[in-house]
Amino acid sequence: MVAAGIVLAAALLPDAAMAADAGFTRFVASLWPEAQQAGVSRATFESVTAGLEPDYKLPDLLLPGRPKTGAPSQAEFVQVPADYLKEARIEALAGHGRKLLSQYGPTLRAIEQRFGVPATVVLAIWGRETDYGRYRLPYDAIRVMATQAYVGRRKDQYRTEFILAMKIIGEGAVSRQGMRSSWAGATGLTQFLPSEYYKHGVDFDGDGKIDIWNSVPDALASAAQQLVNKGWKPGVRWAYEVRAPANADCTQGRPEVTKPIGQWLREGFVPARGERLNAAELAEPASLLQPEGIYGPAFLTTKNYFVIKEYNFSDLYVLFVGHLADRITNPEPFATPWAATKQLRTADVEAMQRGLTRLGFYDDKVDGKAGMLTRAALGAYQKSARLKLDCWPSDSVLRAIEAAR
Incomplete structure (x- = not known):
């Protein structure tokens, strides 16, 4: 009866799905020579891939006969800062971070001494990525990476990640079942792809x-x-919160516009809480960041800001991690409150980027993310059109851009 049920169920599956799964099985098998060359044993390959099935519900896939599916909208790019950086959430994570700072004190001091990265920064990354390990990653990493390698938009990248994931399991660092991940395959307490594991991984406990x-x-x-x-x-x-002068030009808020912090201060920017900076700090190059244009807090961001941004390419992510790191040892919130209550939809930001490209103000990716370059281009358009210069994407500015010739 069980066998008959399986046959009946298979008969009811669409031919395309069955063909795709057969293709997936052949694809996985075809990776053996590459896996072997990478150092994966035959026993590990067979064990990891046994019974492996694709997950066609994942985002960012290119499936025949279906519309392209993009990456899901990340909170970093669709939420206003006040929603992404909720005070209650930050304070709760900071409170737990203080306990961990004490619990892992000797380890964290040793990490800081060896690498020069503050203990609070690595704690904040751990807190943001997996809630200090309390959040269970929802996906089977092997299944994710195999599916993305087969029908994802970045097949070549995930082909490598899939093979390296098998190598990690074969080396005994983690079990097949223990390798859980995000939908994009990032795994572990601090969310690494397998290639990042091999580039940056450290055996710090000496086992x-x-x-x-x-x-x-x-x-x-x-x-x-x-x-x-x-x-x-x-x-x-990572950054200094400042108050911008009334005549500040928000179009300067681009990574390539850097000045010594002392120069920014001479131009009227003021440390938000009146702190006095030493000579080394005043000489440090920094860029202006105004996440809500002329509204909300402003920051002078150092090189380390952009280093954290390579962990996750989002200004709000870096603000979250940087501010959480500060809050672990200093309970004060941002000196200036967030002001925006609405964020344009991704499709509207894409329309704005296309319009700014057409008008010659923008030459970067059309991705629906209102980052530093998009806000600066928007400000440049506002200046040329003699509109209010606020560098903040709104419905009214979008309409003006779409109507401009």
Whole structure:
């Protein structure tokens, strides 16, 4: 009866789905020579791929006969800052971070001494990525990476990640069942892709293996090593909150516009809480960041800001991590409250980017994300059209751009 049920169920499946799954099985089998060359044993390959099925519900896939599916809208790009950086959430994470700062004190001090990355920064990354390990990642990492390698939009990247994931399991760092991930395959307490594991992973607890899934010392040291490998500058803060002068030009808020912090202060920017900076701080190059245009807080961002941004390419992500790191040792929230109550939909931001491209103000990706370059281009258009200069994407400015010739 069971066999008859399986046959009947198979008969009811669409031919395309059955063909696709057969194709998936052949695709996985075809990877053996590459896996072998990468150091994966035959036993590991067979064990990891046994019974493996694709997950066609994942985002970012290119499936025959179906519309293209993009990556899901990340909160970093569709929420206003006040929603993404909820005070209650930040304070709750900071409170737990204080306990962990004490619990893992010797380890964190050793990490800071070896890598030059503050303990609070690696704690904040851990808190943001997996709620200090309390959040269980929802996906089977092997299934995710195999599916993305087969029908994803970034097949070549995930082909490599899938093979490296098998290698990690074969080396005994984590079990097949223990390798859980996000929908995009990031895994471990501090969310690494397998290639990042091999580039940045550190055995900090000295047990002979790099375990970013269960070993807090290994996971936090690996996060610190990744920041160092991306250019972390010891002794430099991630950013300074400032108050912008009334005549500030928000179109300067681009990564390539850098000035010594002292120069920004001479131009009228003022540390938000009146702190006095030393000579080294005043000489540090920084860029202006105004996440809500002329509304809400403003920041002078150092090189380390952009190093954290390579962990997740979002200004709000860096603000979350940086502010959480500060809050672990300083209970004060941002000096200036967030002001925006509405964020344009992704499709509207894309329309704005296309319009700004057509008018010659924007030459970057049309991705629906209102980042630093989009806001600066928007401000440049506002200046040319003699509109209010606020560098903030709104319905009224979108209408003006669409009507402009």
